Amino acid sequence: xxxxxxxxxxxxxxxxxxxxxxxxxxxxxxxxxxxxxxxxxxxxxxxxxxxxxxxxxxxxxxxxxxxxxxxxxxxxxxxxxxxxxxxxxxxxxxxxxxxxxxxxxxxxxxxxxxxxxxxxxxxxxxxxxxxxxxxxxxxxxxxxxxxxxxxxxxxxxxxxxxxxxxxxxxxxxxxxxxxxxxxxxxxxxxxxxxxxxxxxxxxxxxxxxxxxxxxxxxxxxxxxxxxxxxxxxxxxxxxxxxxxxxxxxxxxxxxxxxxxxxxxxxxxxxxxxxxxxx
Amino acid sequence: xxxxxxxxxxxxxxxxxxxxxxxxxxxxxxxxxxxxxxxxxxxxxxxxxxxxxxxxxxxxxxxxxxxxxxxxxxxxxxxxxxxxxxxxxxxxxxxxxxxxxxxxxxxxxxxxxxxxxxxxxxxxxxxxxxxxxxxxxxxxxxxxxxxxxxxxxxxxxxxxxxxxxxxxxxxxxxxxxxxxxxxxxxxxxxxxxxxxxxxxxxxxxxxxxxxxxxxxxxxxxxxxxxxxxxxxxxxxxxxxxxxxxxxxxxxxxxxxxxxxxxxxxxxxxxxxxxxxxxxxxxxxxxxxxxxxxxxxxxxxxxxxxxxxxxxxxxxxxxxxxxxxxxxxxxxxxxxxxxxxxxxxxxxxxxxxxxxxxxxxxxxxxxxxxxxxxxxxxxxxxxxxxxxxxxxx
Amino acid sequence: xxxxxxxxxxxxxxxxxxxxxxxxxxxxxxxxxxxxxxxxxxxxxxxxxxxxxxxxxxxxxxxxxxxxxxxxxxxxxxxxxxxxxxxxxxxxxxxxxxxxxxxxxxxxxxxxxxxxxxxxxxxxxxxxxxxxxxxxxxxxxxxxxxxxxxxxxxxxxxxxx
Numbered sequence: 056x057x058x059x060x061x062x063x064x065x066x067x068x069x070x071x072x073x074x075x076x077x078x079x080x081x082x083x084x085x086x087x088x089x090x091x092x093x094x095x096x097x098x099x100x101x102x103x104x105x106x107x108x109x110x111x112x113x114x115x116x117x118x119x120x121x122x123x124x125x126x127x128x129x130x131x132x133x134x135x136x137x138x139x140x141x142x143x144x145x146x147x148x149x150x151x152x153x154x155x156x157x158x159x160x161x162x163x164x165x166x167x168x169x170x171x172x173x174x175x176x177x178x179x180x181x182x183x184x185x186x187x188x189x190x191x192x193x194x195x196x197x198x199x200x201x202x203x204x205x206x207x208x209x210x211x212x213x214x215x216x217x218x219x220x221x222x223x224x225x226x227x228x229x230x231x232x233x234x235x236x237x238x239x240x241x242x243x244x245x246x247x248x249x250x251x252x253x254x255x256x257x258x259x260x261x262x263x264x265x266x267x268x269x270x271x272x273x274x275x276x277x278x279x280x281x282x283x284x285x286x287x288x289x290x291x292x293x294x295x296x297x298x299x300x301x302x303x304x305x306x307x308x309x310x311x312x313x314x315x316x317x318x319x320x321x322x323x324x325x326x327x328x329x330x331x332x333x
Numbered sequence: 334x335x336x337x338x339x340x341x342x343x344x345x346x347x348x349x350x351x352x353x354x355x356x357x358x359x360x361x362x363x364x365x366x367x368x369x370x371x372x373x374x375x376x377x378x379x380x381x382x383x384x385x386x387x388x389x390x391x392x393x394x395x396x397x398x399x400x401x402x403x404x405x406x407x408x409x410x411x412x413x414x415x416x417x418x419x420x421x422x423x424x425x426x427x428x429x430x431x432x433x434x435x436x437x438x439x440x441x442x443x444x445x446x447x448x449x450x451x452x453x454x455x456x457x458x459x460x461x462x463x464x465x466x467x468x469x470x471x472x473x474x475x476x477x478x479x480x481x482x483x484x485x486x487x488x489x490x491x492x493x494x495x496x497x498x499x500x501x502x503x504x505x506x507x508x509x510x511x512x513x514x515x516x517x518x519x520x521x522x523x524x525x526x527x528x529x530x531x532x533x534x535x536x537x538x539x540x541x542x543x544x545x546x547x548x549x550x551x552x553x554x555x556x557x558x559x560x561x562x563x564x565x566x567x568x569x570x571x572x573x574x575x576x577x578x579x580x581x582x583x584x585x586x587x588x589x590x591x592x593x594x595x596x597x598x599x600x601x602x603x604x605x606x607x608x609x610x611x612x613x614x615x616x617x618x619x620x621x622x623x624x625x626x627x628x629x630x631x632x633x634x635x636x637x638x639x640x641x642x643x644x645x646x647x648x649x650x651x652x653x654x655x656x657x658x659x660x661x662x663x664x665x666x667x668x669x670x671x672x673x674x675x676x677x678x679x680x681x682x683x684x685x686x687x688x689x690x691x692x693x694x695x696x697x698x699x700x701x702x703x704x705x706x707x708x709x710x711x712x713x714x715x716x717x718x719x720x721x722x723x724x725x
Numbered sequence: 726x727x728x729x730x731x732x733x734x735x736x737x738x739x740x741x742x743x744x745x746x747x748x749x750x751x752x753x754x755x756x757x758x759x760x761x762x763x764x765x766x767x768x769x770x771x772x773x774x775x776x777x778x779x780x781x782x783x784x785x786x787x788x789x790x791x792x793x794x795x796x797x798x799x800x801x802x803x804x805x806x807x808x809x810x811x812x813x814x815x816x817x818x819x820x821x822x823x824x825x826x827x828x829x830x831x832x833x834x835x836x837x838x839x840x841x842x843x844x845x846x847x848x849x850x851x852x853x854x855x856x857x858x859x860x861x862x863x864x865x866x867x868x869x870x871x872x873x874x875x876x877x878x879x880x881x882x883x884x885x886x
Contacts (some may be wrong), residue, residue: 060481061445061481062478062479062481063431063432063480063481063634063636064431064432064443064445065443067440067441067442067443069440079876088440105623107434107436107441107625107632108434108623108624108625108629108632109623110621110623111621111623111634133650133876134650144439146439147439147440148439148440148441150434150443174873174874175873175874176874204874205872205874205875209874230799232869232872232874233795233796233869234796236793236794236795236796238796239824240799241782241799241801242784242796242797242798242799243798243799243865243869244865244868244869246864246865246868247798247861247865250737250803250861251801251802251803251804253737253803265873265874266873266874268868268871268873269868269873269874272864272868275864276861276864292649293647293649293654294646294647294648294649294654296619296620296621296639297619297621299476299477299478300476300477300478301472301473301478301480301617301619302618302619302620302621302636302639303617303618303619303639303641304618304620304639304646304647306641306664306668306672308672309671309672309675309676311676314476314477314478326588327591330591331660332654332655332656332657332659332660332663333591333654333655333660333664650876651876
């Protein structure tokens, strides 16, 4: 008989609210249906979310690691499952398996300057890291968030971005690829923010999440600034069916993205990252 | 039953006429006995109730892209090599329901199948396939998360191994250190002997359980001459093996040749049919299918064998990571022979030759490796020659 | 207060430059300030300057009759504005409109061109630095063209079911 510890069996979580973030992204807050169950996770990890009868998709956790009583996910409705999730309402139940995968090296970066470079929905898996960095502000050097989106209306978490920017100890720079006339912020891809941030390469840990091409350009720019690959961490995306290294779908060279990643230290995958069709 | 009790590593003689008693003993102990039988114009693995279910007097002929069974003029039980099936079909079924769920208003509840699996007794397991089972053990149970469905089926299996009496045309187990002699991981290991109208088995004891089962049926202790006969059989088989793979530094070889032109060459031949992954005894990839009934009240999740040769396999929104045939063939072969070593500490290939036999266009993994290796040696040679010329 | 010389020496564009070159460059520079809405340069006009920005924000714009001004890129602290002074026929290709109060060092392009012609070592040094910036802008433009955040195969997922 298969016991309750079956890692393929989802736990049930009830939707507390659904909030539209942009025209194609939304955030949900979930609570365990048995009420008291906490969901501890590390910033950067993901869950497999199951919609009854529709299917399962890997979605990164975007809530606060110090508040395990609620679970938050921000995602973009592009696939069958994510579209189905976007149609759920308060009180509906989702299946959750997780948390899975590796996480951002926050504990190993104490005393360092942290540069977070994100693009598009890539801010979602880094929001838990920002919560944790800010709640333990005194333990880190500079905290720099460089965030790029397609257009001003695609920016996620606008209120929080304003709050963080309002602090005197967090540097938040936002840019968009294109904008209409009334946008007074930066225009240009996220990599254009990197040289302007002027950080100390020997003191900096960089964490990147976004589309793979954006990650590649970002790495190049960070390296131009003198940051070594062992201080660059990226979050990867691949097809996943199990989340626990058994189904083979997320094979990436010698890694399984679901269990060796999604967060990788760049020097460890340098030989295969950016190679065609690996 | 007055024979003296047997110890591990000891050898005994079992007459073929008593083989049924061995099957009966296993059935009586509650095992679901499975082994080679004729089916689908091949030798496949299925339930064995009687010794007559075995492919008695049949052998197989194999080469790249070709498999034929052939009737012979003898009564041999195991004078064949491995067919299209492997034991993974029992331990890791090709389709498996993981759970059911029932809707209840806007919530639902999961129901797990109260799976009760009759323990398997595998009859006629070849050395390559024992290695394959141990490789899949690492895949499914060696990491942080174990597959409970695999564990349930794997725990308590009985392995009656057979030393190969002949080598197939696509076998290369010897070079993969996976055969032909069965060396470990069995309860009992047989060597079949047909000599001067006598048909018997030399049985090596692998476990206490094996000894116990053999002890319940008539046997005698093997003498030195009989033991020697068994060794000769395996030795002859080893000599028949005509294919081999040079595995020296194979990981580095493939890692530095991700862009080798040979991949394009293989891709021109490869139909991406996925046959190789289906017949491979270590390939473990699966997909899941979520289904509902017409009422929408019941949902199920099924796990099915999948293959890295399909386009969907690496799909993320927007497209597939590996859309070319070249990249998919490269993924499969590089995984099997190189990245597998980093992931599981062992090669993913046991040299069973199934992928060569069942490839409709006869792509031969051993040839692909040598082509890459040879081109590299030629380049190295050229470079050295060039240097020498410069010196002289 | 910092002197212009200090500003220039500390600006990322001139980082590590030979002090003797710095002196020559200094001779062609003066500090400028711009207010919101002001145009620093306009498309088609003669390009006789470039600007080493100390702080502020400037939009590079193209004006189109129907869509109005379109911002191509914004430029700010530590950036350099303008390289058309280096390349004949020395005309600006964009408008540069100030978005936030901007303080910069204006470099006299005509003066620098003459000095570079006289001293090719200085010319090469400056050209290397501008090439780096041009490359960065080209890369950024390429990334922008890729439209990486767009959904390029919409509802492909659905087709598969």
